[in-house]
Amino acid sequence: MSDVSLAPDYFGQWQVLPCNVSEWQATTRQLSYVAREDVAALVKAAGKNVLDVGCGIGLDYRYYKGGDVEYYGVDVTPKFVEEAHRQGVPCQLGNVLHLPFADGSWDSVYCKDLLIHLPPDKWRDALREMVRVARVQVVTLEDNWEDETVYMLREKSACVNKETGEVTHIRFFHNAYGKTAMITHALRLGVGVKVIHVDLPNPIKSADGVIRTGQITIYTKEGE
Numbered sequence: 001m002s003d004v005s006l007a008p009d010y011f012g013q014w015q016v017l018p019c020n021v022s023e024w025q026a027t028t029r030q031l032s033y034v035a036r037e038d039v040a041a042l043v044k045a046a047g048k049n050v051l052d053v054g055c056g057i058g059l060d061y062r063y064y065k066g067g068d069v070e071y072y073g074v075d076v077t078p079k080f081v082e083e084a085h086r087q088g089v090p091c092q093l094g095n096v097l098h099l100p101f102a103d104g105s106w107d108s109v110y111c112k113d114l115l116i117h118l119p120p121d122k123w124r125d126a127l128r129e130m131v132r133v134a135r136v137q138v139v140t141l142e143d144n145w146e147d148e149t150v151y152m153l154r155e156k157s158a159c160v161n162k163e164t165g166e167v168t169h170i171r172f173f174h175n176a177y178g179k180t181a182m183i184t185h186a187l188r189l190g191v192g193v194k195v196i197h198v199d200l201p202n203p204i205k206s207a208d209g210v211i212r213t214g215q216i217t218i219y220t221k222e223g224e
């Protein structure tokens with residue numbers, strides 16, 4: 001894999017967050033996100049296989065294990081891939097910008113909470129690459145952040161190291177891409193697009209009282 005420079009120390013950054021990988025896996029937010037099931041239903045209706053890009057430790061594998069739809073994951077972080085393998089999740093190392101698959105080789109390509117980690121000049125390339133390897137659709141699941149929060153994420157995201165108490169300012173979250181940006185780019189790529197708002201497992205209320213939602217975005221290659 002040539003270009004891991006995009007996330008050279010993703011796991012190191014993750015470690016600064018106030019949880020380790022297994023705690024993260026066990027959090028309500030990660031596990032009981034009902035929108036994951038909604039995505040699995042969309043994937044099962046679309047074909048026989050799915051590529052989960054930025055699969056992490058492969059939390060979504062449980063929707064496909066032993067079923068008719070083949071699941072395969074790709075992630076840029078070696079320690080996540082190692083942990084996924086330990087849990088029997090079929091996956092490999094790989095970067096969303098250079099997916100090692102032929103055009104149209106996956107009925108569905110899916111990513112959850114991946115785009116938010118990509119710099120503004122890279123998320124469009126990432127989407128283009130996922131559209132390239134998809135036959136039917138690309139489905140993304142991300143929080144539906146507002147601009148104000150994007151600023152907060154990019155400029156002020158700070159984490160406390162549980163052991164040392166040290167506060168670290170990181171650029172762990174790069175950006176969040178709202179509905180308008182998603183639709184505009186989809187049109188440029190010549191694919192159909194549909195955005196569905198979904199509830200977040202732990203809804204976050206902004207200062208103005210608005211409860212933030214998540215969004216499933218479906219990019220269709222065969223028109224809808």
Ligand SMILES: C[S@@+](CC[C@H](N)C(=O)[O-])C[C@H]1O[C@@H](n2cnc3c(N)ncnc32)[C@H](O)[C@@H]1O
Nearest residue numbers: 006007054055056059075076077095096112113
């Ligand atoms: C918030 S985690 C989400 C993991 C998983 N999708 C889930 O929902 O449980 C983001 C994941 O994206 C991966 N990632 C970050 N940059 C990537 C890249 N350029 N290519 C592939 N994976 C990447 C990280 O290693 C991490 O596992």
